[in-house]
Amino acid sequence: MTYITKPKFHHPGLPKNALGYTHRDYEGKISTLCAGCGHDSITAAVIEACFELSIEPHRVAKISGIGCSSKTPDYFLGQSHGFNSVHGRMPSVLTGANLANRDLIYLGVSGDGDSASIGIGQFAHAMRRGVNMVYIVENNGVYGLTKGQFSATADRGSKSKRGLTNNDNAIDLVAMALQLGATFVARSFSGDKAQLVPIIKAAIEHQGAALIDVISPCVAFNNHAGSTKSFDYVREHNEAVNRLDFISARAPIAVTYEPGAVQVVEQHDGSKLVLRKVAADYDPHDRLGAMSFLQRNAAQGQIVTGLLYVDPEPEDLHSHFNTVDAPLNSLSEKELCPGSAALEKINASLR
Numbered sequence: 001m002t003y004i005t006k007p008k009f010h011h012p013g014l015p016k017n018a019l020g021y022t023h024r025d026y027e028g029k030i031s032t033l034c035a036g037c038g039h040d041s042i043t044a045a046v047i048e049a050c051f052e053l054s055i056e057p058h059r060v061a062k063i064s065g066i067g068c069s070s071k072t073p074d075y076f077l078g079q080s081h082g083f084n085s086v087h088g089r090m091p092s093v094l095t096g097a098n099l100a101n102r103d104l105i106y107l108g109v110s111g112d113g114d115s116a117s118i119g120i121g122q123f124a125h126a127m128r129r130g131v132n133m134v135y136i137v138e139n140n141g142v143y144g145l146t147k148g149q150f151s152a153t154a155d156r157g158s159k160s161k162r163g164l165t166n167n168d169n170a171i172d173l174v175a176m177a178l179q180l181g182a183t184f185v186a187r188s189f190s191g192d193k194a195q196l197v198p199i200i201k202a203a204i205e206h207q208g209a210a211l212i213d214v215i216s217p218c219v220a221f222n223n224h225a226g227s228t229k230s231f232d233y234v235r236e237h238n239e240a241v242n243r244l245d246f247i248s249a250r251a252p253i254a255v256t257y258e259p260g261a262v263q264v265v266e267q268h269d270g271s272k273l274v275l276r277k278v279a280a281d282y283d284p285h286d287r288l289g290a291m292s293f294l295q296r297n298a299a300q301g302q303i304v305t306g307l308l309y310v311d312p313e314p315e316d317l318h319s320h321f322n323t324v325d326a327p328l329n330s331l332s333e334k335e336l337c338p339g340s341a342a343l344e345k346i347n348a349s350l351r
């Protein structure tokens, strides 16, 4: 993989967060993606979210698959743990890492081909198991890295750059995540940083499976008339259900909420999501309502964005398995291996 290292120099006047870090401390290498690629805007949003939350970079593990989207973890959080896995296999690698060390913040980064085509099975199981992660899909409707073939999220009837029509039905990852039990489900647009940054911040603090499907136009292969994932199309058909502010449990909470179309959702850890509703009748706690709202709008060619569903009391895989609270690498050999007598007892109970 080609890359260019960023110079370490930064302006002494750059703003610092609570840890004394600047944005530069959350950046990675210089991007080699096409100029104007939506994925670079998502990189910028991740950097901003981690800066604002004052996250210690060594507490983050970035795991991705293969694709232009899966290259992006190289362009943010250069001081964090990272693993560029196999095409479509990010969820299982991340699940294994999460089971071994639950103390890290897991950022899974994937593409629509990576998650909805080759990796659809892996995506489904990560969602249904409630793996505590932020699962970001950088969704452009094509396989950008291999020069623009339709992916499984390409809308039926949309046109490729070469003029071919996609006759297959699209997979909607947001609809799937809702059906499979994900406890935080959002959709956003790479060109809407004001919406995307608070969604990422809220997803990071959510203690369960959090899916963020980000429509992210591919300027090289899917930004023409006839595409339903182009900058122009998404701007014209975007129906935002809410605008989100996020207040971390770690920050002193000193805000006033406007009455009326504002809903405050308190998560288990004390963090607060403040939803300024655009669609007055939208309830982000209603899984079935979210599913039908999504489908009704999709039938009219509208792309709904915002926080679509959140469960303020999520469960995750560790609670399903009743695993120990401590990361496995902090346990002693005695704790990890209770000895042959204990093994014999387990075996006897299974005979």
Ligand SMILES: Cc1ncc(C[n+]2csc(CCOP(=O)(O)OP(=O)(O)O)c2C)c(N)n1
Binding pocket: 066, 067, 068, 069, 070, 087, 110, 111, 112, 113, 114, 115, 118, 138, 140, 142, 143, 144, 145, 146, 151
């Ligand atoms: C097992 C396997 N099959 C096929 C490929 C070829 N391949 C590389 S990236 C890619 C698609 C990437 O599409 P997407 O996940 O949407 O990422 P994008 O480049 O659009 O961001 C494919 C088919 C591969 N690397 N490995």
Ligand code: SF4
Binding pocket: 032, 033, 034, 036, 037, 038, 039, 068, 069, 140, 144, 145, 217, 218, 219, 220, 221
């Ligand atoms: S090919 Fe498309 S997805 Fe890949 S870097 Fe270029 S614009 Fe982005």
Ligand SMILES: [Mg+2]
Binding pocket: 067, 069, 111, 112, 113, 138, 139, 140, 141, 142, 143, 144, 151
């Ligand atoms: Mg893609």
